[in-house]
Amino acid sequence: MSAYQIEKFAVIGAGNMGSGIAQKIAAEGHPVVLVDLDDAKVERGLGIIRDTLQKGVERGIFKPAKVEKILGKLRGTSDWTELADVDLVVEAVFEDLEVKRSVFKRLGEVCKPTAILGTNTSSFYVKDVAAVTPNPERVVGLHYFYHPAMNRLVEVISHAGTDPAAFQAAWAAQEAIGKTPIRSADAPGFVVNRYFVPWINESVRLLDEGVADIATIEWAAKKAFGVGMGPFELMNVTGVPISMHAANTLGHELHGFYAPARGLCAQVERGGDWDFSGEPDESRYDDVADRLLGVVFYVACQLVEEGVGTVEDTDIGALVGLRWPRGPFHLLNRVGVERAQLLAEAAVSPHGLELPTLLKDANPAGIPVQLVSVEKRGEHSHLLLNRPAALNALNQKAGMQFISAMHLAREHDTGGIIISSTGKAFVAGADVKFFVDNLKRDTFGPIYDFAAAGQQIYRLLNGGHKPVVARVQGLALGGGAELALACDWVIASPKAAFGFPETGIGIYPGLGGTQRLARRVGLPLAKWLVYTGEMVDARTATAIGLCDDAVSFAELDARCEAAIAQGVVRGRTAPATAPSADWQPLWDFFSAHTVDQILSGAADTQGDPRLERAAKKMGQKSAHALLQVEKVFAEGEQLELSAALDFELEGLKEVFLHPDALEGMSALLENRRPAFGKATV
Numbered sequence: 001m002s003a004y005q006i007e008k009f010a011v012i013g014a015g016n017m018g019s020g021i022a023q024k025i026a027a028e029g030h031p032v033v034l035v036d037l038d039d040a041k042v043e044r045g046l047g048i049i050r051d052t053l054q055k056g057v058e059r060g061i062f063k064p065a066k067v068e069k070i071l072g073k074l075r076g077t078s079d080w081t082e083l084a085d086v087d088l089v090v091e092a093v094f095e096d097l098e099v100k101r102s103v104f105k106r107l108g109e110v111c112k113p114t115a116i117l118g119t120n121t122s123s124f125y126v127k128d129v130a131a132v133t134p135n136p137e138r139v140v141g142l143h144y145f146y147h148p149a150m151n152r153l154v155e156v157i158s159h160a161g162t163d164p165a166a167f168q169a170a171w172a173a174q175e176a177i178g179k180t181p182i183r184s185a186d187a188p189g190f191v192v193n194r195y196f197v198p199w200i201n202e203s204v205r206l207l208d209e210g211v212a213d214i215a216t217i218e219w220a221a222k223k224a225f226g227v228g229m230g231p232f233e234l235m236n237v238t239g240v241p242i243s244m245h246a247a248n249t250l251g252h253e254l255h256g257f258y259a260p261a262r263g264l265c266a267q268v269e270r271g272g273d274w275d276f277s278g279e280p281d282e283s284r285y286d287d288v289a290d291r292l293l294g295v296v297f298y299v300a301c302q303l304v305e306e307g308v309g310t311v312e313d314t315d316i317g318a319l320v321g322l323r324w325p326r327g328p329f330h331l332l333n334r335v336g337v338e339r340a341q342l343l344a345e346a347a348v349s350p351h352g353l354e355l356p357t358l359l360k361d362a363n364p365a366g367i368p369v370q371l372v373s374v375e376k377r378g379e380h381s382h383l384l385l386n387r388p389a390a391l392n393a394l395n396q397k398a399g400m401q402f403i404s405a406m407h408l409a410r411e412h413d414t415g416g417i418i419i420s421s422t423g424k425a426f427v428a429g430a431d432v433k434f435f436v437d438n439l440k441r442d443t444f445g446p447i448y449d450f451a452a453a454g455q456q457i458y459r460l461l462n463g464g465h466k467p468v469v470a471r472v473q474g475l476a477l478g479g480g481a482e483l484a485l486a487c488d489w490v491i492a493s494p495k496a497a498f499g500f501p502e503t504g505i506g507i508y509p510g511l512g513g514t515q516r517l518a519r520r521v522g523l524p525l526a527k528w529l530v531y532t533g534e535m536v537d538a539r540t541a542t543a544i545g546l547c548d549d550a551v552s553f554a555e556l557d558a559r560c561e562a563a564i565a566q567g568v569v570r571g572r573t574a575p576a577t578a579p580s581a582d583w584q585p586l587w588d589f590f591s592a593h594t595v596d597q598i599l600s601g602a603a604d605t606q607g608d609p610r611l612e613r614a615a616k617k618m619g620q621k622s623a624h625a626l627l628q629v630e631k632v633f634a635e636g637e638q639l640e641l642s643a644a645l646d647f648e649l650e651g652l653k654e655v656f657l658h659p660d661a662l663e664g665m666s667a668l669l670e671n672r673r674p675a676f677g678k679a680t681v
């Protein structure tokens with residue numbers, strides 16, 4: 001068990017960031033105490049939170065009862081002795097090193113030795129803040145993004161002396177509060193600001209050089225990066241001086257290239273906002289876009305080369321933190337390596353900078369962005385799915401990379417493999433658009449090949465010579481739930497939820513879901529889950545045997561490692577009875593009745609609300625899909641797992657080529673209710 005068990009949180013500094021961070025922690029159900037210099041400042045911070053929540057109620061985002069619940073988790077104080085029992089502290093006071101150091105000195109005195117101390121600094125080294133505490137090994141950087149109650153990204157930073165266990169605990173705590181963490185070294189600008197600030201700064205430099213006017217630069221930047229707000233509007237929103245200070249820090253620590261543009265300093269001196277009104281001069285597009293792309297390509301490659309962050313985290317930071325539709329490396333590969341080299345060279349050579357080797361020697365085919373990456377972590381291999389902005393949905397490319405990652409992980413000299421992912425979802429389904437595009441073209445072949453390949457990958461997972469554990473931190477839907485089921489062990493966090501929504505979009509689970517699920521929870525409950533699409537949380541999933549254990553985020557990694565020690569599972573025998581008396585009515589109902597009986601109302605629900613709900617939900621699904629999957633369940637029960645999986649796969653053609661499949665999946669993409677056809681039995 002980790003020495004760092006995180007349940008109670010504190011936030012120091014009840015300003016813009018601190019109040020938002022505290023709000024998010026409370027909204028995720030964790031107790032948090034908000035601290036500031038005096039009671040009036042604490043009250044002002046709490047007031048910001050109340051106002052934000054009230055606006056949320058007015059806009060229909062929160063119900064009043066939820067607001068009460070959030071406020072119930074939140075406490076404000078200016079009495080630091082109340083920090084004695086907190087497990088994780090986030091410091092978000094003024095960006096002033098001496099103020100931060102005085103806060104950390106005090107935290108070192110009042111907090112227990114196992115409390116993790118995190119700083120939200122944007123511009124100082126974490127090591128410089130940590131140095132004043134008696135236990136610098138438990139200090140990390142936790143760099144959140146505005147608005148921290150809404151923006152999911154957090155950079156988790158270790159300095160040279162951070163205890164890996166403290167880092168891991170801080171990371172898991174970010175997952176527990178609904179954040180999407182990425183790793184950063186203790187380096188100026190960390191990962192995201194390292195390229196975001198130069199992107200802004202270069203826009204002003206283009207203005208200084210007379211390449212284009214503000215309206216044109218703003219327009220071209222938005223178009224080239226596919227973003228809703230250009231650099232000048234962003235500066236206005238955050239306050240122009242912040243950009244200048246950020247560029248100053250980078251320029252001071254790294255190179256004159258990063259130093260603030262003349263026009264930026266002049267604007268700060270003048271005060272006020274940028275005026276970006278006017279019509280863009282479209283003939284200047286290339287000059288502006290090429291320069292901004294060149295700068296971002298240079299900095300992104302440079303930061304990876306320096307080991308500040310990975311290619312994947314650089315892109316995740318842009319997608320999740322900045323809401324760019326494509327990250328720097330995705331953009332670079334789209335532009336093409338050779339052109340990216342030219343653009344970067346043109347942008348930075350006037351500053352006396354050379355291209356980093358990563359870009360200079362890049363394969364012309366592209367710089368790989370791993371949707372699935374793998375690394376050795378102590379005694380196990382860690383396989384990580386890297387598409388949080390797409391809820392880690394499975395597509396062909398991710399599937400191919402998954403296979404390579406599994407092969408690599410198997411070759412490691414480790415005791416087992418943990419499959420994990422970042423963000424809200426473990427894996428939320430498959431690429432539905434790919435299915436729809438093929439069905440519209442009347443082609444089933446690529447869909448079959450995708451499912452067959454998927455089944456093949458999943459068959460590799462369990463019963464091998466190394467145990468494979470699914471670390472399910474979030475939603476596991478459709479193909480994601482099937483991925484978890486294919487592992488030897490499934491360990492769930494409190495945020496995990498499992499569901500099989502396929503029959504609601506006209507198909508059935510085709511990656512082993514019907515067969516492995518039945519062998520874990522028993523045929524009647526497998527039918528209940530697949531027929532109704534009902535989602536179950538981690539506790540319920542554990543109660544019915546869908547997963548092996550549900551633990552807190554603080555215990556998740558240790559529990560996954562313990563599962564590895566439990567070894568490989570070879571074959572599962574489906575339970576013959578309901579897991580408990582509570583489940584008996586559902587068990588009996590789905591044992592006794594056919595799909596046809598339930599849909600026609602011939603199955604007696606005896607006024608039991610759970611059975612009525614199940615029958616009602618089935619009425620909203622594709623009857624054709626329900627009847628097909630009923631056949632798969634019936635046949636699969638008679639077969640060995642491998643043959644049952646073949647049967648499930650072969651049945652997909654009939655279900656995909658029925659009009660309900662195209663209708664159901666199109667409705668999902670169009671965000672409307674599907675209109676399924678009547679069943680023919």
Ligand SMILES: NC(=O)c1ccc[n+]([C@@H]2O[C@H](COP(=O)([O-])OP(=O)(O)OC[C@H]3O[C@@H](n4cnc5c(N)ncnc54)[C@H](O)[C@@H]3O)[C@@H](O)[C@H]2O)c1
Nearest residue numbers: 013014015016017018036037092093094095121122144146
């Ligand atoms: N604003 C952003 O977009 C952003 C984004 C990422 C990180 N940050 C970082 O977050 C931190 C806070 O930024 P902010 O914008 O919330 O600032 P802010 O000025 O809104 O709030 C700072 C708060 O800290 C309090 N404070 C000051 N000294 C204190 C002390 N000794 N003890 C307790 N409280 C103290 C102040 O009273 C104030 O309420 C800074 O380090 C900043 O660089 C800001």
